Amino acid sequence: MALFTLNVNGNRVEVDADPSTPMLWVLRDHLQLVGTKYGCGVAQCGACTVHLNGTAVRSCMITVSSVGNQPITTIEGLSEDGSHPVQKAWLEHDVPQCGYCQAGQIMSAVALLDQNPSPSDEEIDTWMNGNICRCGTYTRIHAAIKTAAANR
Amino acid sequence: MxxxxxxxxxxxxxxxxxxxxxxxxxxxxxxxxxxxxxxxxxxxxxxxxxxxxxxxxxxxxxxxxxxxxxxxxxxxxxxxxxxxxxxxxxxxxxxxxxxxxxxxxxxxxxxxxxxxxxxxxxxxxxxxxxxxxxxxxxxxxxxxxxxxxxxxxxxxxxxxxxxxxxxxxxGQPLYGLDYQREGMLIAMIVHAPAFGMQIKTLDDAAVRAMPGIQDVFTFKTYADDYEPAWCDISAFTEMVAVVGNSTWEVMQAKRALRVEWEPQPDLIEAVSTGGQQIPVGLENTAAHRAHMEALGAPLARVTRRDGDPEAAFRDAAQVIERSYSAPFLAHNCMEPMNFFAHVTADKAELVGPIQTPEFMERSVSARLGLPLEQIDIQMTRMGGGFGRRLYGHFLVEAAVISQQVNAPVKLIYSREDDMTFGTYRPAYYATYRAALDAAGNLIGFHVRAGGIPESPLFSNRFPAGAVDNYLAEDWTIDSNISVGAFRAPRSNFIAGAEQAFLDEVAEAMGKDPIALRLEMLERARTNPVGERNDYDAARYAGVLELVRDQSEWGEDQPGVHRGVSAYFCHNSYVAQVLDMVLENNRPVIQNVHCAIDCGIVVNPDAAINLAEGGIVDGIGHAMYSALTFQDGVPQQNNYDTYRLIRHSEAPKSIAVHFVDNGIDPTGLGEPPYPPIIGALANAIYRATGQRIYEQPFAPQLEVFMREATG
Structure with missing residues (x-):
C-alpha cells in the first residue's frame, strides 16, 4: 500500500492503495464515486470512461500510481446538477434503458465534443464504438450527441 | 424539485x-x-x-x-x-x-x-x-x-x-454493484474453468497472506439434499470464495489462487436422450453441431400433425428444405452478477439485482435455515437482466459467504466469471420443408426443431393453422452446459428461421412475401386448420398491413434492399421491414420500420425506446455473438473475444408504429427482438443474392461481400 494524492473533480484527495490498483477501483471502492462503472476490466466496453487531463480514458487501465497530479473528471464532476449540455441532451432524448453504461457513454461523448464541436455521423460512429450498450440505445445516444452539439 | x-x-x-x-x-x-x-x-x-x-x-x-x-x-x-x-x-x-x-x-x-x-x-x-x-x-x-x-x-x-x-x-448510486455498507467486505468466487469439472484441491497458502485478504474457503451454494427450484439453475455449485477489503485486492488474490480441478465422475458416462446415447463430459462446439445435424431426425417427436403431411410431400411438384442454426449466447448484462448480503443468527438482509426476489427468498431461506419472515430482500435498479437474473444463485452465494465470514459482504463477479458461468441461451437447429404443387400452391409444411438442451419449437404458432398438411416435430440433446431464459426464449431463434424460410417459399411461389403471409393469415382467420392455434390471425395481419403501409412496401428505392418479417410472442404482434444499403461494399442498416400491436401503450416514448433496443439487440446477437466450447471451456470470456453489437453497427434510424386498438396492454420487452432476425436475413439476401442460414451472420456476410466484389 502507498499514499497517493489525487486531483478528482477539482478536489484534492488522499488514497491509501496498492500502486497497481486501477483508478476504476480507487474511484469506486476508496472514494465512493460509483458513477464510474465496471463492465469488463480490459478496456473493451467503455463503462469506466473518465477524463484524465480532459482526455477520455478507460479507468480500468490507468493505475493509481500513474496518475500523479493530472486532473481526473468523473461523471459526478461533469456538472453540479446534471446541467452539462450532454447530460441535458441525454435527458431530452430519454436515452437510458437499464442505464448502467450511460455514464461511460456520456463521458466519451463529452470528450468527443470537447475536441470536435460538430462531429459528423461517421465521426460519432467511430468515436463511440468503444462504448458498448447492451440494451441497444445507440440510435438515441447518436441523436443526443447531435442535440448536445447543436446546443453547446 | x-x-x-x-x-x-x-x-x-x-x-x-x-x-x-x-x-x-x-x-x-x-x-x-x-x-x-x-x-x-x-x-x-x-x-x-x-x-x-x-x-x-x-x-x-x-x-x-x-x-x-x-x-x-x-x-x-x-x-x-x-x-x-x-x-x-x-x-x-x-x-x-x-x-x-x-x-x-x-x-x-x-x-x-x-x-x-x-x-x-x-x-x-x-x-x-x-x-x-x-x-x-x-x-x-x-x-x-x-x-x-x-x-x-x-x-x-x-x-x-x-x-x-x-x-x-x-452517476448517483443506483445499482447493486454501487451498494455500500459500513464494514462491508468484498467477495469473489472462483468456479471451475470448464463445464463438467469440479474442485479437486485448493491451495490457498500464498493467497491468505496477501494484503487485504480476510478469508479463502470452498463452499456449496445449495445443501446436498436440496431439491433446486427452476430459478436455482447453476452449473457450478461448489466453488472457492475469496473475501477481502477491496475489489482490487480480492481480484489479485483470485489470480494467485491455485486450484486443481477434475472431471465430475458422473458426467463422463453417456447420457440417454430419447433412446440415443449422447456422450457428454467435456463438450465441444464441433461435436454439438455434428450431433444436431445427425440426431435431429432420429430423435424427433411429433408435436402436431394436421392433414396428411407425408402425402403432401410425396405428391409435391417441388420441395424446399432448409436448415438454420444458432450458437449458445451469454446474456452479458453490462452490470455483472453481484449481491450484497448481511446474514446474522436471526436475520438475512439481501440487497441487489434480482428478477425473481420472491423465488430466491425461498431458496435462501432453505439454505440458511431461516424462516421467510427473517429474510429481507431489497431490489436495486439492474444493469440489464435479459433473463440472466431470473436465476439467483449469486444471491444465495452472497448469503452463504456472509454467514461464513460473519460480516456484511458484497459478492462481485468479474466479467470473466459472469461470461463463463453458464445459464446461456441454448444452441438451436431447425429444418424446415415446404411442399408446393404443380401450380405453385403451398400444400404441406414441416418443421423439425431442437436444441442443446432445449427445443425452440412452438408447434401451435403460425404457420400452424394456415396450411392443410402440417407437421411439427421437436427433439433435444442433453448437455452439462447450463442454460436459461434469454430475452424471448426459443422465439429468439425460431422466429428468424421461420421468417427467413417463408421468404424463400414466397420467392419459389412467385409471391410478394407480405402478400403470401397475409393470404395465409386470411386462411387461418376464416377457416383455420386445427383447433389449438395460439394466435389471433387478424391482429397478426394487422401489424403486417401497418408495416407495409408505413414502410411504403412495394415502392422500390434504388440501392435499398428490404427484408420483411412478422412474429407473435408474449401476447403481442410485431412486423418489421429492414432496409439495407451497401456503402463502400459494406452492408449498412439504413432504417427499420417496426409495427407493434401490444394493446394500450402506457408510456409511448419509453415503449419506442424499448422496441428500438429489442431491434438492435436482435440484430446484434444474430450478426456477431457466439459462445463456443473446447473441452467444456467457454472460448470467449470477455468483450475482446465475445462480440456485441457496437454503435456504428446499429440501424441508422428506427421508426416504431403502434396499433391503436384500446386492448388491455400485452408484452413489449421481448416481442420486438425475435422477428428482426428474419428481416435481417431476408434483407441480406436482397443485398447479396445469397441466403444466410447460420448465426452469427457477420462472418459469412463478409465472405458474401468479398465474393460479390471479386
Missing part, C-alpha cells in the same frame, strides 16, 4: 400522500431497463387522478403481503399488473373522495377529482389531496372501485421521462 411534506399518510401499500399533496408511489416490480419503474406508477397515478409532476417513485422491497408477482420476466409486468395497479390508484381516489364528502357533509357521488384536487361543484368547496390524506388513510378500503374509461386517461398514453433519468446521467 419537489418540496417534501412534513408528514406522510399511507393510503394503501402502493400510495403514500404527503400533507402538501406530494404522492409517493411504490413501484413493485424489478427494474431491468424495461422502464417499469416509470410505467407501473404511471398506471397507479392515472387512476389516483393525481398530477404526475407531484409524484415521487420508490422501488418497493419484496413484500408478498402487499404485492403480487414481483418478477421481471416473460414481458408480463404491465400485462399482469394492469388490473391491480389501476385498482390501487382507483381505491385511493375513492378513499380521498369519501374523506372529502364526510368533511364537507355532501354526497360522495358529487365529489369529483382532477389532477390531485377534490371538488364539490354545488357548494364550491375544494381541497388538495394533501389536505384530505390524513382522513382518507382512515377510510375503510372500498370493496368496489370505479375505474376510468380509457378515453379519460391523462397520464397513460402520454410520454413521461424515466424517473431515474437524472440519477443515471449524474
Amino acid at each position: 419537489l418540496v417534501m411534506p412534513d408528514e406522510w399518510f399511507e393510503i394503501n401499500g402502493f400510495i403514500k400522500i404527503g400533507n402538501n399533496g406530494v404522492v409517493t408511489i411504490m413501484s413493485p416490480n424489478p427494474e431491468i431497463g424495461q422502464n417499469v419503474k416509470t410505467s407501473m406508477p404511471m398506471i397507479v397515478a392515472e387512476e389516483l387522478d393525481t398530477d404526475w409532476k407531484n409524484v415521487v417513485v420508490e422501488q418497493a422491497p419484496l413484500n408478498t403481503d402487499i404485492f403480487t408477482r414481483q418478477l421481471a420476466g416473460g414481458s408480463q409486468s404491465i400485462r399482469q399488473s394492469w388490473p391491480g395497479l389501476r385498482m390501487a390508484g382507483g381505491a385511493a381516489r375513492q378513499m380521498l373522495r369519501t374523506a372529502a364528502a364526510e368533511a364537507w357533509q355532501v354526497p360522495v357521488e358529487e365529489v369529483t377529482t382532477e389532477a390531485g384536487m377534490l371538488r364539490h361543484a354545488a357548494s364550491g368547496q375544494s381541497a388538495g389531496y394533501g389536505e384530505m390524506a390524513s382522513a382518507a388513510a382512515a377510510v375503510p378500503v372500498p370493496e368496489e372501485v370505479e375505474l376510468k374509461d380509457a378515453a379519460d386517461f391523462k397520464i397513460i398514453g402520454t410520454s413521461r421521462k424515466n424517473v431515474d433519468g437524472h440519477k443515471i446521467v449524474t
Whole structure:
C-alpha cells in the first residue's frame, strides 16, 4: 500500500492503495464515486470512461500510481446538477434503458465534443464504438450527441 | 424539485400522500431497463387522478403481503399488473373522495377529482389531496372501485421521462454493484474453468497472506439434499470464495489462487436422450453441431400433425428444405452478477439485482435455515437482466459467504466469471420443408426443431393453422452446459428461421412475401386448420398491413434492399421491414420500420425506446455473438473475444408504429427482438443474392461481400 494524492473533480484527495490498483477501483471502492462503472476490466466496453487531463480514458487501465497530479473528471464532476449540455441532451432524448453504461457513454461523448464541436455521423460512429450498450440505445445516444452539439 | 411534506399518510401499500399533496408511489416490480419503474406508477397515478409532476417513485422491497408477482420476466409486468395497479390508484381516489364528502357533509357521488384536487361543484368547496390524506388513510378500503374509461386517461398514453433519468446521467448510486455498507467486505468466487469439472484441491497458502485478504474457503451454494427450484439453475455449485477489503485486492488474490480441478465422475458416462446415447463430459462446439445435424431426425417427436403431411410431400411438384442454426449466447448484462448480503443468527438482509426476489427468498431461506419472515430482500435498479437474473444463485452465494465470514459482504463477479458461468441461451437447429404443387400452391409444411438442451419449437404458432398438411416435430440433446431464459426464449431463434424460410417459399411461389403471409393469415382467420392455434390471425395481419403501409412496401428505392418479417410472442404482434444499403461494399442498416400491436401503450416514448433496443439487440446477437466450447471451456470470456453489437453497427434510424386498438396492454420487452432476425436475413439476401442460414451472420456476410466484389 502507498499514499497517493489525487486531483478528482477539482478536489484534492488522499488514497491509501496498492500502486497497481486501477483508478476504476480507487474511484469506486476508496472514494465512493460509483458513477464510474465496471463492465469488463480490459478496456473493451467503455463503462469506466473518465477524463484524465480532459482526455477520455478507460479507468480500468490507468493505475493509481500513474496518475500523479493530472486532473481526473468523473461523471459526478461533469456538472453540479446534471446541467452539462450532454447530460441535458441525454435527458431530452430519454436515452437510458437499464442505464448502467450511460455514464461511460456520456463521458466519451463529452470528450468527443470537447475536441470536435460538430462531429459528423461517421465521426460519432467511430468515436463511440468503444462504448458498448447492451440494451441497444445507440440510435438515441447518436441523436443526443447531435442535440448536445447543436446546443453547446 | 419537489418540496417534501412534513408528514406522510399511507393510503394503501402502493400510495403514500404527503400533507402538501406530494404522492409517493411504490413501484413493485424489478427494474431491468424495461422502464417499469416509470410505467407501473404511471398506471397507479392515472387512476389516483393525481398530477404526475407531484409524484415521487420508490422501488418497493419484496413484500408478498402487499404485492403480487414481483418478477421481471416473460414481458408480463404491465400485462399482469394492469388490473391491480389501476385498482390501487382507483381505491385511493375513492378513499380521498369519501374523506372529502364526510368533511364537507355532501354526497360522495358529487365529489369529483382532477389532477390531485377534490371538488364539490354545488357548494364550491375544494381541497388538495394533501389536505384530505390524513382522513382518507382512515377510510375503510372500498370493496368496489370505479375505474376510468380509457378515453379519460391523462397520464397513460402520454410520454413521461424515466424517473431515474437524472440519477443515471449524474452517476448517483443506483445499482447493486454501487451498494455500500459500513464494514462491508468484498467477495469473489472462483468456479471451475470448464463445464463438467469440479474442485479437486485448493491451495490457498500464498493467497491468505496477501494484503487485504480476510478469508479463502470452498463452499456449496445449495445443501446436498436440496431439491433446486427452476430459478436455482447453476452449473457450478461448489466453488472457492475469496473475501477481502477491496475489489482490487480480492481480484489479485483470485489470480494467485491455485486450484486443481477434475472431471465430475458422473458426467463422463453417456447420457440417454430419447433412446440415443449422447456422450457428454467435456463438450465441444464441433461435436454439438455434428450431433444436431445427425440426431435431429432420429430423435424427433411429433408435436402436431394436421392433414396428411407425408402425402403432401410425396405428391409435391417441388420441395424446399432448409436448415438454420444458432450458437449458445451469454446474456452479458453490462452490470455483472453481484449481491450484497448481511446474514446474522436471526436475520438475512439481501440487497441487489434480482428478477425473481420472491423465488430466491425461498431458496435462501432453505439454505440458511431461516424462516421467510427473517429474510429481507431489497431490489436495486439492474444493469440489464435479459433473463440472466431470473436465476439467483449469486444471491444465495452472497448469503452463504456472509454467514461464513460473519460480516456484511458484497459478492462481485468479474466479467470473466459472469461470461463463463453458464445459464446461456441454448444452441438451436431447425429444418424446415415446404411442399408446393404443380401450380405453385403451398400444400404441406414441416418443421423439425431442437436444441442443446432445449427445443425452440412452438408447434401451435403460425404457420400452424394456415396450411392443410402440417407437421411439427421437436427433439433435444442433453448437455452439462447450463442454460436459461434469454430475452424471448426459443422465439429468439425460431422466429428468424421461420421468417427467413417463408421468404424463400414466397420467392419459389412467385409471391410478394407480405402478400403470401397475409393470404395465409386470411386462411387461418376464416377457416383455420386445427383447433389449438395460439394466435389471433387478424391482429397478426394487422401489424403486417401497418408495416407495409408505413414502410411504403412495394415502392422500390434504388440501392435499398428490404427484408420483411412478422412474429407473435408474449401476447403481442410485431412486423418489421429492414432496409439495407451497401456503402463502400459494406452492408449498412439504413432504417427499420417496426409495427407493434401490444394493446394500450402506457408510456409511448419509453415503449419506442424499448422496441428500438429489442431491434438492435436482435440484430446484434444474430450478426456477431457466439459462445463456443473446447473441452467444456467457454472460448470467449470477455468483450475482446465475445462480440456485441457496437454503435456504428446499429440501424441508422428506427421508426416504431403502434396499433391503436384500446386492448388491455400485452408484452413489449421481448416481442420486438425475435422477428428482426428474419428481416435481417431476408434483407441480406436482397443485398447479396445469397441466403444466410447460420448465426452469427457477420462472418459469412463478409465472405458474401468479398465474393460479390471479386
